[in-house]
Amino acid sequence: MSALENIVEDLKALPPARLEVAADFVHRLKQISEEERQAIFTRTSGSLSPEEADELERVIEEGCERVDEQGW
Numbered sequence: 001m002s003a004l005e006n007i008v009e010d011l012k013a014l015p016p017a018r019l020e021v022a023a024d025f026v027h028r029l030k031q032i033s034e035e036e037r038q039a040i041f042t043r044t045s046g047s048l049s050p051e052e053a054d055e056l057e058r059v060i061e062e063g064c065e066r067v068d069e070q071g072w
Helices: 003-012 016-031 034-044 050-064
Strands: none
Touching: none
16 A cells, blocks of 8 residues: 555544644645745754854764665
8 A cells, every 4th residue: 555545544534623634734735835945944054153064074974974884
């Protein structure tokens, strides 16, 4: 069963009041536009100081850019 089919089945089991809440949520998900995404990015951009950004970059490079041959 696909994700969409699972969601539809879950929605069918909801009482009317909860179905309205779900419908409102889905509607809000559809409404987010590229402009809104850009606005969210703009609001959070620059939230780190240069020092914090350098530290974050260093930690990512040290901890994330390695291949563990024994790992998954």
